[in-house]
Amino acid sequence: MVAPTTPQSPATPKYTKADFQTDQEVRWCPGCGDYAILNAAQQVFAQLGFPKHKMVMVSGIGCSSRFPYYVNTYGFHTIHGRAPAMATGIKLANPELQVWVATGDGDALSIGGNHLIHSLRRNVDIKILLFNNRIYGLTKGQYSPTSELGKMNKSAPYGTVDQPINPITLALASEATFVARSVDVYAKHLMEILKKAAAHKGSAFIEILQNCNIFNDLAFEHFVNREDRNKLNVVLEHGKPLVFGDKRELGVRLNGLNPEVVKIGENGITEKDLIVHDEHNPTLAAILSRLNPPPTQTAMDEAMAKNPASIMPLPIGIFRNDRLPTLEERVDGQIADVKKKKGDGDIKKLLFAGDMWDVK
Amino acid sequence: MTPPTATGSEATAKKRETLDKVVIRFAGDSGDGMQVTGGHFTNTAAVLGNDLATFPDFPAEIRAPAGSLPGVSGFQIQFAATDIHTPGDRPDVLVAFNPAALKVSLKDMPANSVVIVNTDSFGEVDLKKANCATNPLDDGTLDKYQAYKIPITELTMKALESIKFAEKDRPNKERNKNFFALGILYWLYSRPLDNTMAAIEREFAKKSKPDRPIVQAAQMALKAGFAYAEATELFRSQYSVPAAKYQAGTYRNISGNVALALGLVTASKLANVPLFYGSYPITPASDILHELSNHKNFGVKTFQAEDEIAAVTAAIGASYAGALGITGTSGPGVALKSEAINLAVMTELPLVIVDIQRGGPSTGLPTKTEQADLLQAMFGRNSESPVGILAPATPAECFQYAIEAVRFATKYMCPVFLLSDGYLANGAEPWRIPDPASLPKMEVKFRTEPEGWAPYLRNEVTLSRDWAVPGTPGMEHRIGGIEKSHIYGSVNYDPENHEFMCRVRAAKIQRMAQEIPDVKVHGPEDAQTLVIGWGSTYGATRAAVEDCQRRGIKVARAHLRHLNPFPANLGKVLSKFKKVLVPEMNLGQLLFLLRAKFLVDAKGVNKVQGKPFRVSELIEVIEKECK
Numbered sequence: 003m004v005a006p007t008t009p010q011s012p013a014t015p016k017y018t019k020a021d022f023q024t025d026q027e028v029r030w031c032p033g034c035g036d037y038a039i040l041n042a043a044q045q046v047f048a049q050l051g052f053p054k055h056k057m058v059m060v061s062g063i064g065c066s067s068r069f070p071y072y073v074n075t076y077g078f079h080t081i082h083g084r085a086p087a088m089a090t091g092i093k094l095a096n097p098e099l100q101v102w103v104a105t106g107d108g109d110a111l112s113i114g115g116n117h118l119i120h121s122l123r124r125n126v127d128i129k130i131l132l133f134n135n136r137i138y139g140l141t142k143g144q145y146s147p148t149s150e151l152g153k154m155n156k157s158a159p160y161g162t163v164d165q166p167i168n169p170i171t172l173a174l175a176s177e178a179t180f181v182a183r184s185v186d187v188y189a190k191h192l193m194e195i196l197k198k199a200a201a202h203k204g205s206a207f208i209e210i211l212q213n214c215n216i217f218n219d220l221a222f223e224h225f226v227n228r229e230d231r232n233k234l235n236v237v238l239e240h241g242k243p244l245v246f247g248d249k250r251e252l253g254v255r256l257n258g259l260n261p262e263v264v265k266i267g268e269n270g271i272t273e274k275d276l277i278v279h280d281e282h283n284p285t286l287a288a289i290l291s292r293l294n295p296p297p298t299q300t301a302m303d304e305a306m307a308k309n310p311a312s313i314m315p316l317p318i319g320i321f322r323n324d325r326l327p328t329l330e331e332r333v334d335g336q337i338a339d340v341k342k343k344k345g346d347g348d349i350k351k352l353l354f355a356g357d358m359w360d361v362k
Numbered sequence: 363m364t365p366p367t368a369t370g371s372e373a374t375a376k377k378r379e380t381l382d383k384v385v386i387r388f389a390g391d392s393g394d395g396m397q398v399t400g401g402h403f404t405n406t407a408a409v410l411g412n413d414l415a416t417f418p419d420f421p422a423e424i425r426a427p428a429g430s431l432p433g434v435s436g437f438q439i440q441f442a443a444t445d446i447h448t449p450g451d452r453p454d455v456l457v458a459f460n461p462a463a464l465k466v467s468l469k470d471m472p473a474n475s476v477v478i479v480n481t482d483s484f485g486e487v488d489l490k491k492a493n494c495a496t497n498p499l500d501d502g503t504l505d506k507y508q509a510y511k512i513p514i515t516e517l518t519m520k521a522l523e524s525i526k527f528a529e530k531d532r533p534n535k536e537r538n539k540n541f542f543a544l545g546i547l548y549w550l551y552s553r554p555l556d557n558t559m560a561a562i563e564r565e566f567a568k569k570s571k572p573d574r575p576i577v578q579a580a581q582m583a584l585k586a587g588f589a590y591a592e593a594t595e596l597f598r599s600q601y602s603v604p605a606a607k608y609q610a611g612t613y614r615n616i617s618g619n620v621a622l623a624l625g626l627v628t629a630s631k632l633a634n635v636p637l638f639y640g641s642y643p644i645t646p647a648s649d650i651l652h653e654l655s656n657h658k659n660f661g662v663k664t665f666q667a668e669d670e671i672a673a674v675t676a677a678i679g680a681s682y683a684g685a686l687g688i689t690g691t692s693g694p695g696v697a698l699k700s701e702a703i704n705l706a707v708m709t710e711l712p713l714v715i716v717d718i719q720r721g722g723p724s725t726g727l728p729t730k731t732e733q734a735d736l737l738q739a740m741f742g743r744n745s746e747s748p749v750g751i752l753a754p755a756t757p758a759e760c761f762q763y764a765i766e767a768v769r770f771a772t773k774y775m776c777p778v779f780l781l782s783d784g785y786l787a788n789g790a791e792p793w794r795i796p797d798p799a800s801l802p803k804m805e806v807k808f809r810t811e812p813e814g815w816a817p818y819l820r821n822e823v824t825l826s827r828d829w830a831v832p833g834t835p836g837m838e839h840r841i842g843g844i845e846k847s848h849i850y851g852s853v854n855y856d857p858e859n860h861e862f863m864c865r866v867r868a869a870k871i872q873r874m875a876q877e878i879p880d881v882k883v884h885g886p887e888d889a890q891t892l893v894i895g896w897g898s899t900y901g902a903t904r905a906a907v908e909d910c911q912r913r914g915i916k917v918a919r920a921h922l923r924h925l926n927p928f929p930a931n932l933g934k935v936l937s938k939f940k941k942v943l944v945p946e947m948n949l950g951q952l953l954f955l956l957r958a959k960f961l962v963d964a965k966g967v968n969k970v971q972g973k974p975f976r977v978s979e980l981i982e983v984i985e986k987e988c989k
Binding site for chain 1: 405408409410411557561605608609610611612613614615624627628631636638640657658659660661662663665667668669671672675676677678679680681682683684685687701702705709794795796797798831832833834835836837838839840841842843844852853
């Protein structure tokens, strides 16, 4: 397996965050989580040292999809749901480009679900940032494919009846070779993940939990607030056991196929009993993707009252990170092979072929 | 050997007659290999220098219920010593492999035409499958034809007695009956066998095994059929159809879809821009994807997408990144691509949409031909959405118009539709292969100089913006589906700017007319009726009008290959005629455009049967209208 590296050479340009800002007025609502994500991305892009004229931001439709207008690279704001297909065409046409996709839970998981799974399984080298706020923002507050069951909203005044989808499980099932999760307010962690995604060769999928302070405010607050996040989040680190808690007193172990939260030191449990994260093990990643804290504060309160042991932490970090041949490598490799076999294409030979006859 | 029962045959001394043109139809079950048989006959006719036109007609089902009426697969070819334009209205010869094929085809056969029947497939079960109450072989059905009742299967098996097939492969052995029949026709029309013998070797060599010697079997069946016709004096005469007079050059036989694919590869080479073809399999367009995926040594990138939308979107992405983005489909696929096509309209990126039209609406008649997507190409998107539209007239012209579509798309930075149809796609004709050096160079430039550039700054002549691709230093910019400001391309909701941009996008497409050749009128100066068509109706229209002209009827014809914009002189041309007839395989789509744009009281001649016009149908209309 090839270790991920950040492209660096003596000639790489030196950038600051300002180099990645545009003259366009940012038009997200004040207080929107998108600002934090944009800020993290611009900082990371400045640090990558990758020439910005070779970077392309692609998006579909939705609040998150305005992203390309605010990043001073090449940018393409396309149509609803189709950004992964667009990015695939761009990357295949010019594999030297670094292609990022900004998308939302409606754009990527609802109208664009088909393109998402197929771009991931093809392992085309694009980096997909899924801004997941569990709501439709731009159309003003309808439920999304990640909205929790029973959620009251504009298009479900009596509560949502649709089972939500788990984006991480879906990405893993689609054979994405890099799958990670972070949170809009975890600036440092988010930047770290973005850097690793940039260094990954292949399809990268990053779910970023993002607060929509207008239509779904505080959706994640019950497990990302400063006071509780340590005991309700577990950071996935390759080769390390799943330990969390204010005093790192909690851990996750496998009971058969089911993960469970245990207290280290209780009943003779040590770190050795815990799951050791392996980002090259997609089976383990799939199990970890099923770890989820209760979706709402109310659900959390109920679980706390009934069975606190059932409350699982939110895994953040990298679920899977494997270097496998990318689509563009396969496409270009096949072209090179055929050229070797048949020689460079010659129009004359192409046209003058098959059964021919001459007329004098 | 069973003696042939050639009704009406006197078996007198054999004559050899020369014919000007002949129409043959092979008809059988969809698994009987009719398309293969027709293909071999076609290639031999082509190599002999006949002019030809073919019409493969097959069911949508891969293996429709065997022996049933809907399962009949046909292949019709007209080959001639003179210039012809259609596969012929009515066959001179029918080769029918079962009762269903006979029943379906007989209504097209003129009295006294030749009908060759494989009597081995007229058992009780076969008749029942074809809903025949009585056996057409002996109930008088064939009385008005020159019927040749031949036990083709039995004769084939006898001829192949010396060739050993494993028992389970017996059906494969029987399948050679079509080569036996082909041999009979080769004798009848004095065709040499060598071209087909070599083709069999080439195509089957890899699949041939010691216990499954399919090459030998096919070759032996072909020779046996030929020898049978010769030895049994089955026919009164033997015929020859001499080579047609052609312009000097090297020729090959080509179908519309192959010509189109070769045109795209050639365009990419002429423009020096790599080809990206995004497509989702759909009848009758899939052959273009197959053909292009063979030419990877030209750097062609084919992308079989997850759906029609991804196919076109990826093609737009490729164009944005500096490739020739092309997508190919049929009508239902175009419907799915509409929103993405509009993105290319808005972002002013080159895109060629190949639409091989088929019978619709909805799934319609997937394997049959129709010309009913013209208005979809023209108007089938939200808001003001101008695009270029081209339509080749013959299978061979698909080559030239594929290049033309790429040229317009890259020069005017816009989507261009290339409207072919099932008839052009699968039909074939001889093609004089152009010398690549004689093809016009295509000047495609990417903007690399940031000085004085802006994303929506326009060329004064074409009104197109520059093609500025990612990877170019100093020109980082953002485009998208939201309306942009004139010149600078910032997101802009200003009412005046929006109207200006709508008008400029429309004007840009109209500017193409400056390089579209004038539409030509063929006919006498004093003609008062004009027959004007587009796309694949060309052959039938031309043949019908020329036939009428020869008989002194004052009628002229014109053909449109540019549907948007129209040739600049079209209005003037139309205004010269008292009567304008518009034959189309739809319910009046070009008619609608001509009436709307030129306020001309044109009249439609319409057919939507999944079949091309017969020349005779059009002659009848012209005669009536010119009275």
